[in-house]
Amino acid sequence: MELMRDLLDKQVFDRRRVKIGKVDGVVAELRRGKPPRIVAIELGSITLARRLGARPGEWMAQLATRVGGKRHAEPHRIAWKKAQDNGLDIECDIEVGETSIFAWQDWLRDHVIGRIPGA
Amino acid sequence: MKKLLEISLGVVTSVGGFLEVGSMATAAQAGAAFGFQLIWAIVLGTICIIFLVEMAGRFAAMSHHTISEGIRERFGFNVFLWPLLVVLLVNFMVLSAEIGGVAIALELATGIGFQWWALPVALLAWLLLWKGTFGFIEKGVSVLGLVTLCFVVGSVMLKPDWTAVAGGAVPSLPAHDAINYWFMASSILGASISPYLFMFYSSGAIEDKWDESHLGANRAIAGLGMTFGGTISIGVLIVAALVLATRGIDQVDDYHQLPLMLIPIFGFWGFVLFVASLAIACFGAALEVGLQQAYLVAQGFGWTWGEDRKPRDDPGFSAVYTASLFLAAIPIVLGLDPLRLTIFSMAVTAASLPLTVVPFLFLLNDERYVGEHRNGIISNAAVIFIIALAFVLAVVTIPLQIFGGT
Numbered sequence: 001m002e003l004m005r006d007l008l009d010k011q012v013f014d015r016r017r018v019k020i021g022k023v024d025g026v027v028a029e030l031r032r033g034k035p036p037r038i039v040a041i042e043l044g045s046i047t048l049a050r051r052l053g054a055r056p057g058e059w060m061a062q063l064a065t066r067v068g069g070k071r072h073a074e075p076h077r078i079a080w081k082k083a084q085d086n087g088l089d090i091e092c093d094i095e096v097g098e099t100s101i102f103a104w105q106d107w108l109r110d111h112v113i114g115r116i117p118g119a
Numbered sequence: 120m121k122k123l124l125e126i127s128l129g130v131v132t133s134v135g136g137f138l139e140v141g142s143m144a145t146a147a148q149a150g151a152a153f154g155f156q157l158i159w160a161i162v163l164g165t166i167c168i169i170f171l172v173e174m175a176g177r178f179a180a181m182s183h184h185t186i187s188e189g190i191r192e193r194f195g196f197n198v199f200l201w202p203l204l205v206v207l208l209v210n211f212m213v214l215s216a217e218i219g220g221v222a223i224a225l226e227l228a229t230g231i232g233f234q235w236w237a238l239p240v241a242l243l244a245w246l247l248l249w250k251g252t253f254g255f256i257e258k259g260v261s262v263l264g265l266v267t268l269c270f271v272v273g274s275v276m277l278k279p280d281w282t283a284v285a286g287g288a289v290p291s292l293p294a295h296d297a298i299n300y301w302f303m304a305s306s307i308l309g310a311s312i313s314p315y316l317f318m319f320y321s322s323g324a325i326e327d328k329w330d331e332s333h334l335g336a337n338r339a340i341a342g343l344g345m346t347f348g349g350t351i352s353i354g355v356l357i358v359a360a361l362v363l364a365t366r367g368i369d370q371v372d373d374y375h376q377l378p379l380m381l382i383p384i385f386g387f388w389g390f391v392l393f394v395a396s397l398a399i400a401c402f403g404a405a406l407e408v409g410l411q412q413a414y415l416v417a418q419g420f421g422w423t424w425g426e427d428r429k430p431r432d433d434p435g436f437s438a439v440y441t442a443s444l445f446l447a448a449i450p451i452v453l454g455l456d457p458l459r460l461t462i463f464s465m466a467v468t469a470a471s472l473p474l475t476v477v478p479f480l481f482l483l484n485d486e487r488y489v490g491e492h493r494n495g496i497i498s499n500a501a502v503i504f505i506i507a508l509a510f511v512l513a514v515v516t517i518p519l520q521i522f523g524g525t
Contacts, residue, residue: 009192009199011184011421022191022421043421051196088182088192088487105422108434118250119430119437 001085003038011089012043012078020096024048027077040077041090043101047075068103076101122336129340130347132261133172136319137348139404140220141213141310141465143397144458146352147380148371149303150359152296155279155287158353160304162288164311165349167508169341170501171476174483174494175317176337179324182488186321186475187418189482202474203419207412209471210315212464214408214447218244219457220401223374224394237451241444244405248440253326253426256410260403267400269392270354273384277361284357302519305512306462309469311349312505315411318475322414326426334492358384374458405444413440463520470516472509480506 001007003026010023025042046064050057065073082093096102113119142161149157175186184192191199222236247256293300320341329337358380359371368376377397381389410426417424417436430437451457480502483494494502 004195009195011188011192019421019423022196024196048196052200088184105434108438109431113434113437113441114431116249116430 006085007038007041007090012041012083013086013089013091014094014096015092016095017091018096020092020101021076023090025051025075038080040079041083042075042077044076050075068100071100072103126336126339126343128258129336130344131265132257132323133320133340133344134261134264134267134347134351136261136316136404136407137168137311137345138264138267138351138400139213139310139313140217140397140401140457140461141313141468142307142348142352143220143355143400144371144461145303145306145310145465146355147359147363147377148462149307150356150361151363151371152303152369153293153300154360154364155284155357156291156293157300157303157307158284158287158356159290160307161311161349161352161356163290164308165345165352167308167312167501167505168316169345170498170505171312171317171479172320172345173338173341174479174498174502175321176324176329176341177334177492178482178489179321180329180331180333180337181490181492183325183330184488185325185414185418186318186478186482187415189488190478191419191421193482193485193488194478199419202478203415205471205474206314206318206415209464209467210408210412210415211443211447212460212467213313213315214405214412214443215450215455216457216461216464217401217405217408218444218448219451219455219460221398221405222451223457224398224401227375227378227390227397228394233457234452234454237448238445240402240405241448244402244409245441245444247406248410248426248444249430249437251426253323256406256426257323257326260399260406263399264403266392267351267396268354269381269385269396270351270358272354273381273389274354274357274361276384277358279357279361284353298519298522301515302466302522305469305516305519306465308508308512309465309467309472309516311352312472312476312509313468314471314475315408318415319407319411322411322418331492355380372458405447409440409444409447412443413437466516466520469512471513473506473513476502476505476509 008023008026012020012023014020021043023041024044025047026038027040027042028036029039030036046057046060049060061073076099078092078094084091146161178189179185190202218237218240221240222233225236226233362380362383378390378393381393385392413436414424416439422435423433424436482488486493
């Protein structure tokens with residue numbers, strides 16, 4: 001597998017085939033004398049902002065903490081052992097409802113979209 | 120039989136997508152100012168969009184990914200950010216122009232100023248997206264869009280010199296107003312080769328659950344649908360050339376001049392047909408562009424999306440089209456001239472094309488996405504030609520706009 005080609009930016013699904021985001025970042029562990037090993041994938045705006053530069057990353061982390069609280073101060077991580085490469089997409093053995101990945105979508109539903117008639 | 124029905128529906132749908140305020144306004148302006156001479160630009164634009172739409176549909180049918188998803192996944196976030204921001208901005212202007220087009224039609228029909236109509240139009244479009252399904256939006260509105268065939272009927276009834284019409288299909292140098300001529304040529308190309316059209320088409324293929332068995336239908340729909348759309352645009356141009364130009368209007372700079380086009384042919388009904396065509400074509404396009412904004416963002420960031428879901432099931436997606444529609448109504452509410460906005464947004468579309476057409480060369484040759492149905496020599500030659508054309512347009516359109524725009 002080539003990390004940049006086959007993993008980064010790919011679509012991520014959860015166990016129930018819900019689209020939960022893209023692989024915004026990859027976390028690898030450097031090991032002495034051995035090749036590095038992937039330990040997790042990251043999702044979310046903080047990781048994306050970090051890809052644009054260190055400073056945008058800091059700003060986004062501050063913003064996320066201010067808006068979402070401490071729970072959102074770090075990017076969402078999914079352990080690599082829960083992930084499976086399905087060709088074009090990545091499927092993870094998690095349920096998005098058990099993570100805080102869709103917390104903002106839930107907030108949007110509860111406070112805005114869900115309050116509009118017919119939603 | 121089922122396939123045939125599917126193809127005909129698809130053709131009707133893509134006609135609905137093709138014809139919008141941009142193609143109508145640019146074709147009318149070109150016909151009034153240069154007679155049949157710019158027909159070639161519509162023909163060229165139509166051929167380009169046939170190829171792009173076919174590829175967008177094939178990509179979606181084979182990979183179950185849309186073009187926007189492909190750009191993000193294949194090129195990475197840092198590259199995707201550019202087409203994302205530029206297309207969002209261009210689509211914002213186009214959406215505003217479409218809302219303006221409907222608003223002008225309503226002004227022509229009622230006498231109440233167009234500014235007052237922008238918010239009701241946006242509200243109605245939003246309501247349809249909020250409550251409607253993809254099939255409803257796709258089919259319902261585009262069937263109504265067949266009213267625009269009145270331009271084709273009208274152009275035949277005017278008995279144009281068909282040799283001269285055919286002559287216009289061959290590019291030629293202008294005898295006067297060279298800068299304006301080339302500006303119009305590039306706006307026509309921008310109006311025909313709309314990124315929202317092929318991006319929307321690939322999302323539609325996913326919404327309609329296309330797979331490999333749809334490749335034949337896709338080819339027929341792309342070819343026939345876009346050809347029909349182009350034919351209607353040529354109809355608009357012919358009618359404008361024969362009606363407006365002979366009545367001393369060689370500069371269409373006001374929407375109020377446009378209903379004149381069909382009146383000599385159909386009398387009072389010509390006015391009604393024009394207003395209905397403008398309203399329906401623009402409204403259909405507004406629905407598609409509004410939806411496309413949401414597709415683009417949701418697909419780029421990997422959220423759940425789909426027009427058949429309830430808004431509460433994909434809040435991010437529905438929030439984007441809601442915001443897009445109402446924001447796009449604002450410039451019209453503030454009284455920005457819809458015709459000028461239309462012409463400007465077509466030029467900006469043309470200038471933005473490289474960002475959206477270059478990815479086709481890579482995506483449609485990537486086996487992991489399209490398997491054995493990669494581009495052949497002809498499709499690749501077409502993409503390379505379109506990319507070259509896109510770069511020329513990107514460089515020349517804005518200077519032409521400044522020096523020769525209306």
